Amino acid sequence: MRSCILLSLGLLGSALAQTTSVDTYVATESPIAKAGLLANIGPNGSKSSGAKAGVVIASPSTSNPNYLYTWVRDSSLVFKVLVDQYTAGTDTSLRGLIDDFVTAEATLQQVTNPSGSVDTGGLGEPKFNIDETAFTDPWGRPHVTLWPIIQLDLNYVANFWNQSTFDLWEEVDSSSFWTTAVQHRSLREGSSLATRIGQTSSVASYKAQADNLLCFLQTYWNPSGHYITANTGGGRSGIDSNTVLASIHTFDPAAGCDASTFQPCSDKALSNLKAYVDSFRSIYSINNGIASNGAVATGRYPEDVYQGGNPWYLSTMAVAEQLYDALYVWDTQDSLTVTPISLPFFQLFDSAIQSGTYSSSSSAFTTLTSAIRTFADGFIAIHAKYTPSGGALAEQFTKSNGAPTSAVDLTWSYAAALTGFAARSATNVASWGAAGLTVPAVCNSNSGPTVSVTFNVDATTVLGENIYITGSVDALSNWSPDSALELSPASYPTWSST
Ligand SMILES: *[C@@H]1O[C@H](CO)[C@@H](O)[C@H](O)[C@H]1NC(C)=O
Numbered sequence: 029m030r031s032c033i034l035l036s037l038g039l040l041g042s043a044l045a046q047t048t049s050v051d052t053y054v055a056t057e058s059p060i061a062k063a064g065l066l067a068n069i070g071p072n073g074s075k076s077s078g079a080k081a082g083v084v085i086a087s088p089s090t091s092n093p094n095y096l097y098t099w100v101r102d103s104s105l106v107f108k109v110l111v112d113q114y115t116a117g118t119d120t121s122l123r124g125l126i127d128d129f130v131t132a133e134a135t136l137q138q139v140t141n142p143s144g145s146v147d148t149g150g151l152g153e154p155k156f157n158i159d160e161t162a163f164t165d166p167w168g169r170p171h172v173t174l175w176p177i178i179q180l181d182l183n184y185v186a187n188f189w190n191q192s193t194f195d196l197w198e199e200v201d202s203s204s205f206w207t208t209a210v211q212h213r214s215l216r217e218g219s220s221l222a223t224r225i226g227q228t229s230s231v232a233s234y235k236a237q238a239d240n241l242l243c244f245l246q247t248y249w250n251p252s253g254h255y256i257t258a259n260t261g262g263g264r265s266g267i268d269s270n271t272v273l274a275s276i277h278t279f280d281p282a283a284g285c286d287a288s289t290f291q292p293c294s295d296k297a298l299s300n301l302k303a304y305v306d307s308f309r310s311i312y313s314i315n316n317g318i319a320s321n322g323a324v325a326t327g328r329y330p331e332d333v334y335q336g337g338n339p340w341y342l343s344t345m346a347v348a349e350q351l352y353d354a355l356y357v358w359d360t361q362d363s364l365t366v367t368p369i370s371l372p373f374f375q376l377f378d379s380a381i382q383s384g385t386y387s388s389s390s391s392a393f394t395t396l397t398s399a400i401r402t403f404a405d406g407f408i409a410i411h412a413k414y415t416p417s418g419g420a421l422a423e424q425f426t427k428s429n430g431a432p433t434s435a436v437d438l439t440w441s442y443a444a445a446l447t448g449f450a451a452r453s454a455t456n457v458a459s460w461g462a463a464g465l466t467v468p469a470v471c472n473s474n475s476g477p478t479v480s481v482t483f484n485v486d487a488t489t490v491l492g493e494n495i496y497i498t499g500s501v502d503a504l505s506n507w508s509p510d511s512a513l514e515l516s517p518a519s520y521p522t523w524s525s526t
């Protein structure tokens with residue numbers, strides 16, 4: 029008994045020590061991460077000379093690897109951090125930079141590049157030169173007022189989501205969970221925005237494609253492996269940080285622990301987190317000797333060999349962020365639910381726990397949430413341990429001794445640190461419309477862009493006669509006279525239908 033008490037006091041003591049050191053790290057690293065991020069944005073960022081206003085460089089590294097380019101996706105993730113800080117009132121000085129970003133992206137949309145021009149596929153181009161000219165070497169392709177700029181991208185997503193694409197690591201050309209998840213979010217959020225500002229012409233089609241995306245999103249779940257398959261191609265296990273990033277990038281506290289949108293506290297996302305974390309326990313020697321329920325360094329995916337195949341700062345931080353998001357929702361809803369799918373995850377923290385719902389007044393809730401908070405802090409402690417004393421964040425740290433490696437000052441590493449730290453302090457996150465969605469029973473595909481075609485017929489008729497049209501495609505009812513489309517006589521004697 030006594031040794032048991034001593035042991036638990038010892039564990040409590042080390043958890044407290046960890047909390048204190050993580051608190052210290054968050055306090056010192058936050059301003060460094062913010063400054064590191066801002067240094068990589070033109071025109072005035074100290075490490076981004078040559079970048080046009082509002083252009084985010086991926087890293088100042090110019091060789092092995094050369095990242096002195098601007099990626100549309102990475103830049104947007106970086107600016108999401110700044111926009112969230114601005115709209116939350118945390119940093120109101122960012123408005124000029126945000127306006128610069130909008131102008132820069134509007135310019136890049138119009139730059140003809142190897143994927144095409146603005147209306148022939150150019151919006152799928154992943155990266156550009158930092159002076160806003162096209163990057164023309166071979167690469168994995170494709171990939172003011174505000175509304176026309178946003179609308180171009182929403183139309184692109186609505187039209188092309190059902191075509192294959194390179195995953196966010198730009199390696200596998202197939203369908204990708206992260207891409208499907210954020211495309212789904214973009215069309216839902218875009219529909220709400222369009223409705224609010226009275227731009228309703230495309231809202232129905234955005235919603236229809238969002239339903240298709242939500243349906244397709246379910247198919248990535250691997251029920252026998254208990255994880256989310258990151259890419260439909262690639263010939264790997266499919267265990268990938270892509271899935272954890274998708275869960276945090278589509279977090280919506282209003283959706284609770286909904287599994288259809290893979291919310292951070294959903295049973296599927298928690299089961300997936302366990303499978304993902306466990307896949308790195310034995311392959312990185314810096315993880316040796318860590319208990320099977322302790323935090324470890326994690327990378328992009330276990331089969332990774334890029335730049336040596338090492339842990340990534342942003343991947344390790346993403347695990348912490350998903351757990352903090354989950355804790356935020358459990359605290360807000362005053363309960364947590366263990367299902368057969370999430371049971372192995374929760375058993376990491378209480379081997380006797382059973383499926384069921386535990387209210388915040390239960391000891392199980394207290395035990396689990398406090399252990400999960402310690403687990404989450406553990407990932408930040410790993411991040412801290414392998415961050416050099418000046419606080420600079422590279423892309424990776426080596427699996428053998430934790431020294432920073434690959435691109436220096438990766439802008440995304442700084443952005444991920446800021447969002448992870450914000451999640452730890454339970455910062456209010458805005459809702460994007462994930463609550464109350466219904467997954468369609470049948471998944472429809474989308475064969476691609478559509479155009480409006482107007483049929484006009486000049487026909488003199490007598491009262492009671494109508495003009496119909498049918499034809500060889502679905503939109504014209506496939507030669508079915510019974511469901512033929514009725515033309516409108518609004519401009520009689522011209523009968524018309526679009
Ligand atoms: C960049 O510096 C110029 C010159 O000092 C200044 O006019 C401009 O406002 C700065 N831009 C930003 C976004 O801070």
Ligand SMILES: *[C@@H]1O[C@H](CO)[C@@H](O)[C@H](O)[C@H]1NC(C)=O
Nearest residue numbers: 190191192203244471472473
């Ligand atoms: C297109 O959508 C259908 C229906 O969800 C799906 O089965 C198919 O895999 C999708 N293809 C791509 C490339 O997204």
